Amino acid sequence: MSHAATAHDHHDDHDHPMPTGFKRWAMSTNHKDIGTLYLIFSLAMLMLGGAFALVIRAELFQPGLQYIDPHFFNQMTTVHALVMVFGAVMPGFVGFANWMLPLMVGAPDMALPRMNNWSFWILPFAFSILILSFFVPGGAPASGWTLYAPLTIQGGMSVDMAIVAIHMMGISSIMGAINVIVTVLNMRAPGMTLMKMPLFVWTWLITAFLLIAVMPVFAGAVTMLLTDRHFGTAFFNPAGGGDPVLYQHIFWFFGHPEVYIMILPAFGIISHIIPTFARKPLFGYSSMVFATAAIAFLSFIVWAHHMFTVGMPLQGELFFMYATMLISVPTGVKVFNWVTTMWRGSMSFETPMLFSIGVVFLFTLGGLSGLMLAITPADFQYHDTYFVVAHFHYVLFSGAVMAMMGGTYYWLPKWTGHMYNERLGKIHFWLTAIAFNVTFFPQHFLGLAGMPRRYADYNPIFTEFNQWSSIGAFCLGFSQLLFIYIIISTVRGGKKATAEVWDNPEGLEWTVPSPAPFHTFDTPPTVK
Amino acid sequence: MSEIARDVKTDMSGVSEKNNIVVKLVLIAALMFGFGYALVPLYEAFCRVTGFGGKTDIIEEAKAQAAVAIDRNVEVSFTSHTHSSLPWDFKPLTKLTDVRVGEIQEATFYVKNNSDQTITGMATFNVTPPRAGFHFKKTECFCFTKQVMQPGEEQEMTVRYMLDSELPDDVHELTLSYTFFDNAKHAGQ
Numbered sequence: 139m140s141h142a143a144t145a146h147d148h149h150d151d152h153d154h155p156m157p158t159g160f161k162r163w164a165m166s167t168n169h170k171d172i173g174t175l176y177l178i179f180s181l182a183m184l185m186l187g188g189a190f191a192l193v194i195r196a197e198l199f200q201p202g203l204q205y206i207d208p209h210f211f212n213q214m215t216t217v218h219a220l221v222m223v224f225g226a227v228m229p230g231f232v233g234f235a236n237w238m239l240p241l242m243v244g245a246p247d248m249a250l251p252r253m254n255n256w257s258f259w260i261l262p263f264a265f266s267i268l269i270l271s272f273f274v275p276g277g278a279p280a281s282g283w284t285l286y287a288p289l290t291i292q293g294g295m296s297v298d299m300a301i302v303a304i305h306m307m308g309i310s311s312i313m314g315a316i317n318v319i320v321t322v323l324n325m326r327a328p329g330m331t332l333m334k335m336p337l338f339v340w341t342w343l344i345t346a347f348l349l350i351a352v353m354p355v356f357a358g359a360v361t362m363l364l365t366d367r368h369f370g371t372a373f374f375n376p377a378g379g380g381d382p383v384l385y386q387h388i389f390w391f392f393g394h395p396e397v398y399i400m401i402l403p404a405f406g407i408i409s410h411i412i413p414t415f416a417r418k419p420l421f422g423y424s425s426m427v428f429a430t431a432a433i434a435f436l437s438f439i440v441w442a443h444h445m446f447t448v449g450m451p452l453q454g455e456l457f458f459m460y461a462t463m464l465i466s467v468p469t470g471v472k473v474f475n476w477v478t479t480m481w482r483g484s485m486s487f488e489t490p491m492l493f494s495i496g497v498v499f500l501f502t503l504g505g506l507s508g509l510m511l512a513i514t515p516a517d518f519q520y521h522d523t524y525f526v527v528a529h530f531h532y533v534l535f536s537g538a539v540m541a542m543m544g545g546t547y548y549w550l551p552k553w554t555g556h557m558y559n560e561r562l563g564k565i566h567f568w569l570t571a572i573a574f575n576v577t578f579f580p581q582h583f584l585g586l587a588g589m590p591r592r593y594a595d596y597n598p599i600f601t602e603f604n605q606w607s608s609i610g611a612f613c614l615g616f617s618q619l620l621f622i623y624i625i626i627s628t629v630r631g632g633k634k635a636t637a638e639v640w641d642n643p644e645g646l647e648w649t650v651p652s653p654a655p656f657h658t659f660d661t662p663p664t665v666k
Numbered sequence: 667m668s669e670i671a672r673d674v675k676t677d678m679s680g681v682s683e684k685n686n687i688v689v690k691l692v693l694i695a696a697l698m699f700g701f702g703y704a705l706v707p708l709y710e711a712f713c714r715v716t717g718f719g720g721k722t723d724i725i726e727e728a729k730a731q732a733a734v735a736i737d738r739n740v741e742v743s744f745t746s747h748t749h750s751s752l753p754w755d756f757k758p759l760t761k762l763t764d765v766r767v768g769e770i771q772e773a774t775f776y777v778k779n780n781s782d783q784t785i786t787g788m789a790t791f792n793v794t795p796p797r798a799g800f801h802f803k804k805t806e807c808f809c810f811t812k813q814v815m816q817p818g819e820e821q822e823m824t825v826r827y828m829l830d831s832e833l834p835d836d837v838h839e840l841t842l843s844y845t846f847f848d849n850a851k852h853a854g855q
Contacts, residue, residue, distance in 0.1 A: 249684055316691045324684050354695045358702025373706060376790055377749060377847035384709050388702055449796050451718060 156656065164259070167251035169236045170654060174553070175258050176233030177546075181622070183225030183265065184539070188615045190218035195577075195611035201598045211594035212280035217268065219283035220300070223400065224307045225265055227534065230542050231403040232257075232314045235342050238549065239318060241647035241654060242336045244327025244663045249320035250313075257313035264306035271296035271303075282592060284393070287374035287385040291366050298367070301360045308353045315346035315353075322346075327646070329665035333424065336645055340427050341406030344434045348395045348402075351438075356392035359385065383448050390441035398437045400534060401501075402430060404541030405472060408494040411548050412476050414643040415491035416483030422475040429468035429475075436465045446517045455514045462512040466505065473502055486641075489563030493544025496571050497537060504532025507582065522592075525585025531578045540570065543621065550625065551639040555653030556632035562624050569617035576610030716800065722793055722827075722842075725803035730828050735768035740829060741839040744773055752848045753781040754815065759822065767829045770805070775823045775844070779815035786849040787813050791842060798840045801833040812849055 157165070166172055193214050197205050206214070236254065240247055248254050271278045276294030279285065290297050322343045326335070335343075362373040363385070372378025374385040413420045420426065442450060442458040450458075476498050485491070507529040511517050520526060543566075551557050580603035589600045596604065635652040646665070650658045713721045742765045744758035760773035779785055789809040793799035804810075808823035815821065825842075 250688070312695050316688060316695075319691060320684055320687050323687060350691055350695050351698055354697075354699035355702040355705075358699050362703070362706075376845070377788075379788075379790065381709070381713075384706065387709060388705050391702075391705070449794075451716065451797055454718075 165255065167247070167255050168656060169240050169248045169251070169254065170553075170656065172248075172251075172254050172258050173233050173235075173237030176229050176236055179258070179261060180226050180230035180233055180542075181625075183221050183229070185618065185622075186269075187218050187221035187226055188618065190214045190221065192611060192615050194218065195608040197594055198596070198604050199608040200605075201596050201601055203595060206594065208594040209280055210277065212282075212592060213272070213278040215592050216279050216282055217272075220268060220279075220303075221265070222534075223283065223396075224304070225261075227400045227538050227542075228307075228311055229258075229261060231342075231345070231400070231538075232311070234338070234403065234407065234542070234545055234549075235314070235318055237553065238647060239321055239339060239342060240325070241552075241650065241658060242339050242645055243322060243325060243330060244646050244659045244665065245321060245325035246657065246659050246662075248317050249325055250317045253313050254317055257310045257317070260306050260310040264303045264310065267299050267306070268303040271299040274299065284386075284389055285360065285363065286382070286389070287363055287366065287380075288376065288382050290363055291375055298364065301364050304360050305357055308357045311349050312353050315349035318342055318346040319350075327659070327662040327665050333427070334665060336406075337409035337420065337423070337426055337430075338403065338406035341402040341409075341430050344430050345399050345402045348399050348434055348437065352392040352395040352399075355388060356396075359388040359392065362388075383445075386445045386448060387442070390444045391438075393444065394441040395434070395437040397530075397533070398433055400538045402433070404497065404538045405430065407541045407545040407548070408476065408497050410643075410645065411490045411494040411544055412479050412498075414548075414640050415488060415494075416480045416485050417641060418479055418483040419644070420475070421478040421481075422471070425471055426475055429471040432468040433465060436461065436468070440465065443512055443517070446514050447521050459512055459514045463509060466509055469505055473498060473505075488547075488560060488640075489558070489567055490544045490548035492564060492567040492571075493540050493547065496567065497541045497544065500532055500536030500540070500571075500574070504529055504537060507532065519588075520585060522590055523585035524581040524589045524591055527591050528578045528581035528585060531581075535578070536571075536574055540574075543567075543570070546625070548640075549647070550628055551635035552647060552650075552652050552654055554629050554632075555635055555651075556628050556630075557635050557639075558624050558628040558632065562620065566617065566620045566624060569620065570614065573610050573614035573617055577607050577614050578610070580604075580606045580610075718796060722791065722799050722802045722804055725805055725828065725830075727805045727826075730770050730803065730805050733768045733828060733830070735766050736831050738767045738831075739764050740767060740833065740837065741765070742771075742773075742829075743839070743841050744775070745841060745843045746775060747843070747845045749845065749847045752785070752787060752846055754779055754785070754787065754846055756844070756846050765829060767833060768831050770826060770828045773825050773827070773842075775808070775825075776820070777813070777815065777823055777846075778820045779818060782817045784814065784816050787815065787846045788849040789813070789844045789846045791844050794841045794843065795837060797834055798837045801830045802840070802842065803828050803830055809844065813846075 156162070163171065163175060166175070193206065194211065197203070197211055236248060239245075268278075274295045276296060278296050279290070279293060279300045281289045281293060281297070285297070285300065322335070322339055362371065365371040366373055366375050366380065372380040374380045374382050376382060409420055409426060440458055440462045442454060443462045446455055446458070507525065511520055511526065511529060547558060547563055584600055584603050584607075587600065589596055637651050638648045639652060646663060647654070649663065712718060741762060743762045744760055746756045746758050748754050748756045755778040756775065758773065758775050763771060763773070765771050791809050793802050804825060804827045806824065806826040808825065813823070
């Protein structure tokens with residue numbers, strides 16, 4: 139990083155004026171604007187999916203049926219998951235990638251700006267179709283986000299709408315992934331070798347390869363579902379000689395890499411935040427890179443641990459059990475590296491750091507319950523209980539979503555040019571972390587006691603833990619209004635941020651002014 | 667000097683290099699879409715070889731006759747179902763048999779078409795525990811072909827089978843389950 143970025147506030151060498159309004163946003167090819175669109179979309183979907191979750195928790199506050207009928211309850215669990223996975227988490231990380239990758243590798247923009255615009259603008263249409271399915275006869279899909287056949291072969295029109303929406307989301311993420319790979323491989327600043335790339339760039343590069351490898355497989359699975367439903371094929375339809383278990387294999391061949399698609403960029407984000415606030419370089423950079431690659435590779439050979447109970451041969455169960463447990467080795471390497479980075483560092487606890495430490499601690503907890511679920515004989519007991527629900531919310535909310543919140547606080551001054559309100563940020567962190575644990579920790583006990591997931595009603599002995607969980611969920615949901623308030627007020631004003639923002643942070647993004655100008659790195663910086 | 671040279675080179679080859687990568691990545695995505703479909707025959711072959719999923723095996727009558735029975739008995743039971751849209755009665759007449767391994771056996775099922783229409787049905791099957799399926803060998807079965815039933819028609823349908831001597835030692839009982847589907851509504855086989 140020899141010379142500072144050649145960012146310029148005036149646009150002499152760009153003879154077009156700055157577009158405004160509809161033209162600026164709908165026709166944008168600027169990575170920062172598209173990144174902003176992605177992030178806003180992701181936040182909106184987080185709120186929508188959260189609202190669905192609150193409907194679920196309201197119904198489960200008491201045993202018996204209070205507010206909604208069981209069929210609508212199942213629609214809520216299904217669409218909550220689809221919106222959160224494909225609408226909140228995945229586009230959120232693509233937003234971070236759009237904003238930060240060019241700044242981190244010293245490129246003027248993403249490699250394929252026109253495609254970038256397209257891959258974002260597909261999303262609002264995809265989700266409109268998914269949400270509109272609430273209004274067709276029979277309501278939205280109610281099969282769970284996994285869309286297991288043969289239940290989905292029987293479903294109404296909404297299943298077709300979900301399939302079309304999933305195709306569109308898939309195309310969007312594959313285009314986003316292609317864009318990331320081409321940008322990272324082709325547009326790095328001179329001197330930035332692969333092993334000098336910031337970790338967020340590395341984790342996203344590997345995530346992008348995962349996306350290209352598995353999103354088409356999912357597209358294939360739902361296409362088979364569609365032809366089974368309407369064109370007389372029998373891939374999964376047992377009546378025609380198909381096999382429903384085959385759907386589960388194909389789905390989870392996509393589904394397991396998918397969960398790493400949702401967590402690897404989060405690992406990248408906190409690998410930036412922790413060194414900054416520990417004031418030490420990241421411990422074990424190359425082991426971090428190799429651990430990420432190892433996790434990505436292993437994600438392809440563990441899928442059947444999601445379906446231990448389908449009646450697999452013992453050898454199969456053993457293989458998938460051991461392979462799954464093997465993942466804890468590279469993941470452990472990462473956790474120890476983060477902890478060692480903090481070890482004897484001059485730590486300070488600004489909001490991004492609080493979120494990152496929260497992620498390290500709570501994600502590890504989720505990993506631990508994952509190890510319990512990996513034990514095949516134990517899994518027969520835990521399968522499809524609230525233990526599983528608790529597990530994946532610990533890795534997805536306190537892993538992926540909290541990492542994105544930390545990342546937002548970390549880079550918000552760079553995006554807006556203003557410092558956020560530190561005091562409010564810390565309050566937001568503590569509200570989120572505490573409410574999250576009140577919501578999901580009791581669900582471990584519910585699951586171990588045998589409460590099954592995806593039911594609108596439950597045995598009255600489970601009431602107390604469910605009430606804790608519901609109270610926590612409402613606190614968690616409404617705490618996020620504070621997050622939105624902090625973001626909006628930071629966009630509008632606040633203390634001016636310096637170019638570096640933090641105390642000597644590492645990375646090219648801190649060499650450009652805050653807010654980052656519309657065009658950056660027109661002349662590539664040199665990395666030594 | 668060398669750095670400037672490299673910059674110029676990147677500028678000139680950048681566009682075609684970029685397109686190359688894009689083409690390759692799109693190709694990978696297309697291949698993976700095909701791979702999803704390739705999993706279907708792969709899975710079927712895997713099930714056939716390993717007996718996974720409770721698939722059974724077929725054996726020629728002569729070979730079955732030639733097999734030597736051994737001194738080992740296994741309890742075989744039969745269950746039957748019809749799809750909810752098929753107005754047929756379907757139940758096993760042979761409910762539970764003590765079968766000597768290596769001996770040819772027969773089981774019969776009662777089928778009746780309760781509707782006033784001719785219906786073509788097709789039966790699917792599987793064996794529990796699945797690892798025993800591969801050693802459940804049929805010489806003849808009503809499930810090999812489509813079955814046409816006239817309005818009100820009754821029939822007895824037969825399956826001829828044997829258990830081969832390689833049946834895992836810890837299998838002491840197994841269940842063969844059949845489900846009849848309306849072939850017109852659920853075509854595809």
